[in-house]
Amino acid sequence: MTQFAVRSEFSNDINQDFSAIKNKEKEMKNGFKTALAVVAVLGTLISAGCGSASAAGTATKNAGPQTVTFWHSMSGTNGQVLDKLIAKFNKTNKDKITVKALYQGAYDDAITKYKSAVQSKSTPTLMQVYDVGSRFMMDSGTVTPMQNFIDADNYDVSDLQPNVAGYYKVDGKLYSMPFNSSMPVIYYNKTMFRQAGLDPDKAPTTLAEVKADAEKLSQKNGGPAQYGFNAAVYGWFVEQEIAANGQLYCSPQNGRGSKRADDFTFNNSSATTFLTWWKGMIDSGISGNTGTDTDDADSAFESGKVGITFESTAGLSGIMAAAKTKGFEVGVGNYPKIKKNNSGPIIGGASLWISKLGHSSAQQEAAWKFIKFLSEPENQATWHTGTGYFPTSKKALNTETDKAWRKQYPQFDVAVKQLESTKLTAATQGCSAGVMPQARKAVEDGIEKVFAGADAKTALTSEVKGLQSDVQDYNSSVE
């Protein structure tokens, strides 16, 4: 079927196994936290039943030193860079503001925990939420819109990347502050490109070109890679392919207009073409299938078994470091489209939300101050160069740190150019819907059904239908 034949030394495999174990440990922790959330919910139910649920919030009304609790989902290298920035902030605001950061597991787990925190009135002051959770946060009624702080403070937003801010704006109002923004790019193994007689400085730009290159790279056709191509089964890639070809993911108008999104349209031609292409690659043995775990897809590319992969720009630092130890060169290119056009992929990543639930205005102000600090060009440059996330500040790109970095690693430049050349439209703003997380999962189920032999149009249409009751429930519960 769709597996990797392993040719490398056994010792390498053991290293791989260990890295896989580490990744799984991360997941295990997430699972454990979910379990905790379950226990918390049960506890809430029981105490509510006994009539002893404490309704007291955690608000402190004094305007003295403030503690800002901050829940985030940054682990590994990215978490370390964030901790460094927080330490810097705490040092300069000694005796005034302390930011207490807490890693709450992957985005999905973190938002689940936020929900139970809403019920027990113990939300953090500052919450990092993934792109697709934005609509939910707006509707939750538990946050103070970022625009309020911007207006009250006369904060200059002209430095914000308009394409990044576009995702988090509804009706011209910024609800949250973009923090870690990323885009999908194509990663390719330059060393293998050379071995296969391909131009290592020319990344494939369309799906057809990816296929042509993958054919030459694949071991099946005498190439250097076990599989020419491999990508994780990740619904995000379908969202991106639809936007990159200028189509909409949900209707009307991707939920960006005055009307709420009430139906999904991810069974359109971009998506079906993309899935049919992907399935064809797997069937002809030039693409692997490492499943839904992004870490597995990363490690397949990092271990030199795969020639081309799709991944977020946020993975750039990790991939470059791994490639260095493995001794190959990494190339980065724009996310491939079906046909050349002037649309582009959507900004992904996450943004920061200030919770008003039981948090005094002084505490919220303190959180706002921390957000301003994170948005400063110099700190955004640290963030960009340390992680691969896109800087939200335009000036960050002009800092000496950033310039020197991009000169040394031109791979970081690709995302910058891809973003700047993308026109901000409803398509490239991405779908804003309360049930986006569920939709992403549904698309992943659709992909797996296609891989198992289902027709792309049929599979995606049945997923769209399956989501209809979820959309209706959601919309009726917030209207």
Added chain:
Amino acid sequence: MSTSAPQSAGQNSSIRSQQIPVEKPEPPHRSQTQRRSQRTPITQYWYFLPASIVFCIFVAYPLFQTLRLSLSGTDLFGSADTFVGVRNFVRLFTNPDFVKILINTALFALYTVVPTIAISLVISLMLNRESLVNRVFRTVFALPFAYSVSAASIVFSAFFNPATGLFNEVIKQFGGSGVGWLTDQRFALLSIALTTVWMNIGYNILVLLAGLGSVPEDIVEAARLDGASGLRLQHYIMIPLIRPQLFFLIVTGTIQSLESFGQIHVLTKGGPASSSTTLVYDIYLHGFANNNSNFGYASAEALVLILVVAIITIIQFGGMGRKVDVA
């Protein structure tokens, strides 16, 4: 537990109040009979109280809540805010995936319980004879019992890795082309079952060996004198005598398999395309994953699960329990 405090205080005071008439000047014999006839029936009910409170908090109340939730729609945060009648059940039973999930659940129980019992029975019978080697192997085979579900699943997920895993490496050594253990819909559930069997064997061997150890020596001796040996001895003497242990393992193993969560979560998250989603995992998906807070639907599923477990256990007790001296 806060409710138990005032009630137990009430209990004391009410007993005291009943004792008050005793102190009144009345004919002694009459007061004694009156006291006995009054106190005995009421006092004995008070003894139910601690157990009833525990039962209410840990069994009756959650069950009642599940029932209430299953008839409710939930708001954005998962609070039950509207009564929707049987809508959740209608959605559940009309969901085309639901049948598939029930089949997955049944298959998973089959794939785990049968091989676990068979393998651990064979190993236990082999290890039953007393010797130094057997003592070492008993420890070795019981070791998986010490692994937590997550730890074992993580080790197996490394083995299952299509690109770098041990299992495909071995297959390729013999000229095969490798298997998508967790990424192929045909194998995902089997791979999880394989992990589960490995995890459960240790415990099953411990229980079976304890059972075998308690088989009276004189029965074995008598059977040997009658000429029974080898397989015959095992089949006619040993296995029938450890039936209570086997019955216990089948019942608890089935319930355990129906309620498995950790290994599915670590290995496949129910995928690919729901091919390894069991009822318990689907409850999690609807209640907690992907920003879902559909506790109504999840609770409806939980009630179905309770029903399934109850029915299967009753069938097992009916089928085997009578032959076994358990209750």
